[in-house]
Amino acid sequence: MKKSSLLLFLFLMFSTFCFAQSITLKGVVTDDTNFPLESATVYLTSVKDSTVVDYTITKKNGSWEMKTRKIDDPVYLKISFIGMASYTKRFEILKADDDFGTIVLKDNATELSEVVIKGEVPPIRIKSDTLEFNASSFKVRPDANVQELLKQLPGVEIDDEGKITVNGKEVNQILVNGKPFFDKDGKIALQNLPSEIINKVQVTDTKTKEEELSGEKASGNNASINLTIDEDKNKGIFGKAMAGYGSDDRYESSLLFNYFKDKQRLSVLASSNNINSTGFSMDEIFDNMRGGRNSNIYYSGNGGFNINGVQFGGGSGITKSNMVGISFSDTWFKKLDSNINYFYTSANNENENRTRMELFLPDDGTGIDKKNITNSISRGESDQYAHNVNTQFEYKIDSTSTINYSPKFTKNNSKNRNTSSQTTVNQDDVLINESTGTTFSETDTDNFESNLDYHKAFRHKGRGISISLSNENNKSEGANYNQSETYFYEDGNTTSDIRNQVRYNRRAVDNYRLSARYSEPVTDSLKITIGTEYTSNQQIEDREGFDFNDVTGDFSIANDALTNYLSSTTNTVTPSAGIIINKNKYSLNFNAGTSVSQFDNFSSYMGTNYSLNKTYIYPTANFYGNYRLGQSKYLYANYTYDVWFPQASQVLPVEDLSNALYTTTGNPDLDPNKYHNFYLSFGNYDFSTKSGYNIYAGGNFTTSDIVNNSIIDPSGKTTTTYTNVSGVYNSWFGASANRTFKKDEHSFRVNIGINGGLDKGKGYTNGEQYQSDTYRIAPRVGVNYDFGELLNISPSYRYTYRKIDYTNFNIGSQSNFTHVVNLQTTSYWPKHFVFGNDFGYTYNSQLSNGFKKDFFLWNASLGYNFYNDQLLFKVKVYDILNQNLGTSRTISSNSIYDQENTVLKRYVMFSLTYKIKKFGGKESKERRRSFWMF
Secondary structure (H helix, E strand, O other): OOHHHHHHHHHHHHHHOOOOOOEEEEEEEEEOOOOEOOOOEEEEEEOOOOOEEEEEEOOOOOEEEEEEOOEOOOEEEEEEOOOEOOEEEEEOOEOOOEEEEEEEEOEOHHHHOOOOOHHHOOOEEEEOOEEEEEHHHOOOOOOOEHHHHHHOOOOEEEOOOOOEEEOOEEEEEEEEOOEEEOEOOOHHHHHHOEHHHEEEEEEEEOOOHHHHHHOOOOOOOOEEEEEEEOHHHOEEEEEEEEEEEEHHHOEEEEEEEEEEEOOEEEEEEEEEEOOOOOOOOOOOOOOOHHHHHHOOOOOOOOOOEEEOOEEEOOOOOEEEEEEEEEEEEEEEEOOEEEEEEEEEEEEEEEEEEEEEEEEEOEOOOOOOOOEEEEEEEEEEEEEEEEEEEEEEEEEEEEOOEEEEEEEEEEEEEEEEEEEEEEEEEEOOOOEEEEEEEEEEEEEEEEEEEEEEEEEEEOOOOOOEEEEEEEEEEEEEEEEEEEEEEEEEEEOOEEEEEEEEEEEEEEEEEEEEEEEEEEEEEOOOOEEEEEEEEEEEEEEEEEEEEEEEEOOOOEEEEEEEEEEEEEEEEEEEEEEEEEEEEEOOOEEEEEEEEEEEEEEEEEEEEOOEEEEEEEEEEEEEEEEEEEEEOOOOEEEEEEEEEEEEOOOHHHHOOOOEOOOOOEEEOOOOOOOOEEEEEEEEEEEEEEOOOOEEEEEEEEEEEEOOEEEEEEEEOOOOOEEEEEEEEOOEEEEEEEEEEEEEEEEOOEEEEEEEEEEEEEEEEEEEEOOEEEEEEEEEEEEEEEEEEEEOOOEEEEEEEEEEEEEEEEEOEOOOEEEEEEEEEEEEEEEOOOOOEEEEEEEEEEEEOOOOOOOOOEEEEEEEEEEEEEOOOOEEEEEEEEOOOOOOOOEEEEEOOOEEEEEEEOOOOOEEEEEEEEEEEEEOOOOOOHHHHHHHOO
C-alpha cells in the first residue's frame, strides 16, 4: 500500500470523528436544593416499544448534551439517578435543537433500595466505583453470545486477539454472578453464555483478594466485568450440542449444558476436533475459524485457548484436541460460597518446521560481514494429557472477618517426538557443521498451589489486619532420549559427536509466601500500614545420564558428563511500611521496605561438590496513584523496584553438555537482576458523544541485567556463560480512540490506534560487547457498520514496522514490516439464514528466499435455522483459496530468524447444532420478534 493511500485512508477515518448529528438536546440536572447531580442517566425511549433511542450521562456540574438524529415518532425523555424520583416527559417529535434548562429531581426513598419498574431501568448507571449497563437496553441479534453484547456497550472494545478494554482499561477478569465461569479470564463465558439471559453488565477496577476482603481501592489498572443473570432466567437449563464432518477427514463436535437455580449453577463442556479449534463458540458465523486465522497472521496472539494453564488449539502445526469440563458453584450454607472447576484435556500436535537463522558475529577489524547461517528442517509430534481441579471457597466468619481459600491441583503427562537435520555455513558459504538427530521425551508433572487469605476489620473504620499464605509445589519426572550425529569442520579437519543416550530428569520446585499487614486510619482519607513478608523459594534438579550399551541392548553405561545435581534456595524477609490516601478524586498508595535475602546454592558434578552462599540486602518500593478527572476520565501511574535472583545453573560452574552444538555453564560472580518498572495511562470516554480515547506508556530499566556471554568457535559450536550489564531497557507506548455514530438503522463505530516501543539490548559474543536498539510502531484502523440487525460490515487494517540498529556488528541495521488487511461481512437476511465472509490479506516483508511473503485467507459460512430455531445446519469453507501460510520473521538483538510451520489448509465442513432453552421464568420473545419483523 502506497504511503499516500495510507495517509488518505487515515485522514478519512479521522474525518469521520467530525461527523455531526442532526439535532442537539441539552440541559442541567439538580436535586431540590439546586445541587448538581453528576452521573445521572439521560435517555430517550420509543413510546411504541420502549426501545432506547439514545442516552448520555450528566457531567460534574449536572449539565448534559445529547447529539441525536431527528425523530418523527413519539419518544420519552427520561432522567434517572439512584435515590431520586425519575423524570419523564413525552415528545411527539424532536426535529430541532432544544435546551431544557434546569430539571429538578426529587427524593424517592424507594429507589434507594433499587426497587424500580424493570422497564424504567436506564441503560447506564454509575454507582460509586461501578459502571453498570442494563443489558436489555442494547439490541443484539437472536442467539447472540455475551461477547456480541459487550461489543454494543459504550466504551467497550474487543480487538482481533480477543482482548477487552473498557474506557481504556484492559479487562483481566470476567465473573458470572460474582464467581468464575470455569476460569476467571472469562473466555468460555463470553463465547458460550447467550446474551438474552444477562440482566446487567457491571464494570469495576480489578482488586486483589486482599483488597477485595478489606474493601480498599484497587491498586492495579485493570478492569473486571461481572455478568448478572436475569432473575427470570436464573432458574432453568440451556445449552447446545454440535457435530460436524468435512473434507480431508476434518471433524468437530462440542457439547454445552448449563443448569441454573438461584445461587446454584452446574455447567458441563465437552469438545473434540482436529481443526486447531478451541471447541467452544456460539458464534454462528465464523465460530472456530477465527482461531485459525489469528494463529497464522502477524499478531502477538496465536489463536490458542488456555484453560487453567493447559494450552490447546492454535499455535504451530495441526492439533487434535479433546476436553471435558465441569463447573459447579453454590452457597452451601449461609456463610460459605463455593466454586469448583474440573477439566480433562488431551491434545495431539503434528508440525513440520523449516527455519533459516542468521547469527551475527562481532566486527573483528577486517570489515567483513561476519555471520553464521543455519538452515534446518524438523518434523515433530507431541501428546499432552492433563487433569485440572481449580476451586475457591469463601467463608464469612462474622460481619467483620472473612477467610478465602483457593486450592488448585494439576496432573500432566507430555510426550514429544522430533526428527531434525541442519547445516551451518559461514559468511563465505563454507560448511562449518551439520547434524541429524531424533529425540524423544516424556514428562509427568504434579502441581499443587493454593492461596489462603484472611481479613479482620475492627470497630474503628479503616482499622484491620490481613494475613495471606500461598504455596506452589511442583514435581516433575521425565526422560529425554537423544540419538544424533554432529560433524564439525574446521581448518580442513573433521570431528564428530555421535550420541545415543538417555537423560533422566527429576525436578522439584517449592515456593511459599506468608505476609501480614496491619492498617491504621489517621483520618477518614489517610491510612498508614505496617507489615512483613516472608518468602521461601527452593528448586532442585537431579539429572542422570546413560549411554546405550550395544552388548546388553539398553542404556546402562553411566555418563558422568550428563549427570549432575543442582539445588537453589532463596529465603527473604521484607518488613515494610506505607501510606494510603483515598480521596473522592484521587487515591495514592506508597509502600517501601528492605529485603534481606539468603541465597544458597549447591551442586554435585563430575565428583566435585560446589556451593555458593550469599546474603543480599536490597530496598523495595511500590507506588501507584489514580486521579479521577471526571465521570469517566482518569490518570493512572505505577512504579516498582524489585530484584530477581538467577537460577542455580546460572551461578554454579556446572556444564550442560546435553546438546552437541551448545554448551552452557554458570558464573559464580553473577549478581541478581535489579530493575525499575513504570507505567502511566490516561483515558476518557464521553458518553454524550459516544467517543473515547486512551493513552499509555510503560517499561522497565535494568541496572544489572543477566545476559549471555558466548564464545562461538570457527566450527560454529557455542559455549555460553552469563554476565551482568547495565543500561538495558524495554519500553512501550500506545493510544487508541473510538467513536460511534447512529442514524436510523445505521450504526458506525470507528476505531483507530497505534502502539510501539523502544528497546535496548546488550550481550557478549567472542569477548566483544554488542548492542541493539529496537524501534517498533504499529498503527491500526477499523470500522464496524451495522444496518439494523440484518447486516454487519467490518473492515480493518494494521501496519507493523520493526527496525533494529546494531553496534559492534558489521551489519548496521535490519528492518521488516507487515500489512494485514481484513474484511468481515455478516448477513442475517433472508429470514432464518446467516451468511458470513472473512477475507484477509497478509504481507510480510524481508523474508529470506524460499519463504513466501504474502497470502490470502478467505473463510465463509452459510447457516440455516429451522425447527423453531432450535436446529442450525451450517456449511463452512476454511481457506477457500488454499493459500494459508505459517511464515514469519523475528529480528532479535543478534540474529534474524525466518521460519515456516505447518498450518491448516482448505477444508469444507458440514455441521448440525441443536439448541435447548428452558427457563423457570417467562421467556421473552421481544428481541426475536423485532429481528424477524424485517
